[in-house]
Amino acid sequence: MNKAEKSRKMSYKQRGLKQALPFLLPASILLFVFLIIPFFFAFYLSFTNTRLISPIPPRFVGFSNYVRMLGDDLFGKALLNNFYFVAIVVPLQTIFALFLAILVNQKIKGSTTFRTIYFLPTVTTMVVVAVIWTFLYHPEGTINAILSFITFGNWEPIDFLSTERIAFPTIMFLSIWQGVGFQMLIFLAGLQEIPESLYEAATIDGANKWKQFIYITLPQLKNTSIFVIISTTILAFKLFDQVYIMTSGGPNYSTYTVMLHIYNQGFRMQNVGYASSLTVIFFLIILGVSLIQRILLREEREVF
């Protein structure tokens, strides 16, 4: 690269930045006001004993909120549950979403209808979904009735949400069903980016559908998959609505999650200081997980 070329490229880059700034501004302001400032505020609050409603002026308590966390067995339990949830839901949801995306990407009649159907749960509010599924999961609800019907009455009705062993997997199932449409849509976009010519060439070379999937579709979808996995992981860590509505974290804390713990501590017990310290630690944990994922699944970027 000679000097002239270099300077041309620089000015090109600078010009790009100039044009990008006005477009970045609205989003940056929003991010700053609603994410970054509150986070620093939470960081500050985590070193105080601030309460939501209290005549006692808040004072600095150093690291005592963090020390308290070490002895908080519910936080530990919640954290384990969160990892359990992520470990099960992220792979299943990703594989299932890819499967659905390939399915609705076929050029057959009605595939748009199926895309809409699979996407519907995602656009329905989780709160509504959770309330409806609570009825479905009831011992006298639809799911038990269906299981009883297909087993010719040999099915013992299960109280899905009240049985310690089953409650969390039950919620996982619902969560996968609700969220999969979103990932499907991203995979679909990724699939449509793959040039048709690759498949044509493969067909000429005599590769069957399975080989095409392994050697063309999957590698071409690498960046999409990484995005899906990381965003699903973050979403999965935020698990709250379903457990709040369906079980309140029970039975015996088998569905208790960190977000629920933060909500209980901060809003219901009004312990804002302690809740803030939980938030900070939880943020660091999610950040760490995302970073590790990024290192393990190195994205292939096209160099500009």
Place this chain on the structure above:
Amino acid sequence: MKKVVSILFVLLIFLGISVFSQVEITMWFHSGRGEEREVIEDQVKRFNAMQNEVKVVAVQLPEGSYNDQVNAAALAGDLPDILDLDGPFVSNYAWAGYLRPLDEFMPSELKEDFLPSIIAQGTYNGKIYALGTFDSGLALWGNKALLEKANVRIPKNVEDAWTFTEFMDVLRRLKELPEVTYSLDLKANDRGEWYTYGLSPFFQGFGADLIDRETYMSAEGVLNGPEAVAAASWLQALFEQGFVNSNPPGYNVEFLNGEIPLEWAGHWEYPQGKGALGDDLVLIPAPKFFKHVSGMGSWAWAITTNSKNPEASWKFLEFLLKPEEIVKMSNANGAVPSRYSAIELSELYKEGGPLNIYVQQLNTIALPRPVTPGYPAITLAFQDMIGNLIRGVDVQEILDRAVRVIDQDIESNQGYPIY
């Protein structure tokens, strides 16, 4: 023409003065059930029309997030002049200094006209901070046909209530009826505040409590002592032995269609129960355990310290608390009128009325949920505990945990010192 203009001008000035002398106060209330809301809207309208000194501007906030919104407004120093609060949360707001004591406005004869439960619920640190236009009652609704079939005695008043052994005998006999699935409905699926409101009286009936009410400093030995263990084990056994459904399909479906003969609930069940069971619907006082206790408490009005016009605000509260107005509300939502003079005017609650047992209970055995700023933590711990109890977790373990949560909260708030 000039004359007309000057007359108009004078008129304008007068109007202006009367507008300026009118005090505007804002009021927030939780938008509960439709009938309740309509009565309040109507009361505001009539109050504004009947005089021109005070103008009330009423704002409804959705019940689900009402507490959160009030908390946020309190932090921002943006509370309205008047607001309504759920009874057990009054002390928390009073402690924080957001509420204005109402004592200065209350002549003693007015104070004596209120049900003792209303006064107990609204009093923190010796001062009254909130007054309800109604209270709630908690007792048993029964299906007379089934009770008679099982050959059990139906108590007529509070003194006459079932004893513990009688109550257990009733549950057993009802269970034996072929058409009965469970003997008693405890609304186990109605999580949240119901657990504390509805089920803590059983603990108190056994001699336990949510916290030591002498000092409000600890729950140790009170919520995990032998009495509490006995109460929790008994309650757990009711679920395990099939006397009570741990996961009812709906709110009161089974009671209304005659599968469950007894329902532990409040006054609010009356209209539906009457519609479904007709004359078979009977109200049975809370059973007499080792101590005779029943629950109480409902939403109450308070004036905030933020209010620049406390006198004007009280004027409106005085209007809401008039016996005729109380009865209007009680007829609409079925709740127990908060004043004796209003009870006399109420067809439902006056002596001999179908719901009079609730008044008797509120007069004698009703116990408010702990009146302490630490209540939010207490109720959360207790609700959690009940959730685990219903699902069969070890009793001593869950009680100890609840005590730990409560005591930790009190400790981290320096014992909620009085400010």
